[in-house]
Amino acid sequence: MPDGRIEDCTGVLLAGGRAERLGGIPKGLLRHAGKPIAAHVLALFARLFPASLIVSNDAAPYQPLGVSVVPDRLTGRGPPGGIHSALLAAGTSWIFAAACDMPFLAEEPIRFLASRRAGAAAVLVRSGGRLEPLHAFWSQACLPALTRLLAAGKTSLVDLAGAVPSVVVEEPAWRTVDPLGRVLENANTPQDLARLGLDDHQL
Numbered sequence: 001m002p003d004g005r006i007e008d009c010t011g012v013l014l015a016g017g018r019a020e021r022l023g024g025i026p027k028g029l030l031r032h033a034g035k036p037i038a039a040h041v042l043a044l045f046a047r048l049f050p051a052s053l054i055v056s057n058d059a060a061p062y063q064p065l066g067v068s069v070v071p072d073r074l075t076g077r078g079p080p081g082g083i084h085s086a087l088l089a090a091g092t093s094w095i096f097a098a099a100c101d102m103p104f105l106a107e108e109p110i111r112f113l114a115s116r117r118a119g120a121a122a123v124l125v126r127s128g129g130r131l132e133p134l135h136a137f138w139s140q141a142c143l144p145a146l147t148r149l150l151a152a153g154k155t156s157l158v159d160l161a162g163a164v165p166s167v168v169v170e171e172p173a174w175r176t177v178d179p180l181g182r183v184l185e186n187a188n189t190p191q192d193l194a195r196l197g198l199d200d201h202q203l
Helices: 037-048 060-065 078-089 107-114 140-151 157-163 190-196
Strands: 009-014 051-055 068-070 094-099 122-127 130-139 166-169
Touching (some): 009 078, 037 060, 037 094, 037 107, 078 130, 094 107, 130 140, 140 157, 157 166
Antiparallel strands (some): 094 130
């Protein structure tokens, strides 16, 4: 996989979830190794991409991190609404979108997915039998289909992946860059915090 920045892509951190099972805290500010997950991810994005942004309807918790925070253009649409806003805000032909509560994002797996974009509008992983749309590449070519789906009330990124030319990396290939299955881990419950070694002290 080539080194250097992926110049046609913006790194996007989706931080719109309510985290109800964690008391409503901004999950991107959960701490791993003494720093907010969002800070770790943005440092990674700075190495990989020419630009980064955060999608959140509450900018205040993330302003100290020093990147643009954009709100949902269409509210109440969940992750598809976040991807929609990110594509509209990005000045690049691709975005790499990740959920804000993934503490183990890593450079090699992201580059691995980036290398599979030729001829595709989206690149996703299938792990445990499920597509992972919040560790994925989405292109501007997805916008027309995404706009139609949102107008029809469909709020599934799996629907979007099925509506555009998508490359799906199956689990055996994915395990070559994520052998322990750590990259796609995320935090939804207090038990997840303990399991993943996170704490809920904020900035």
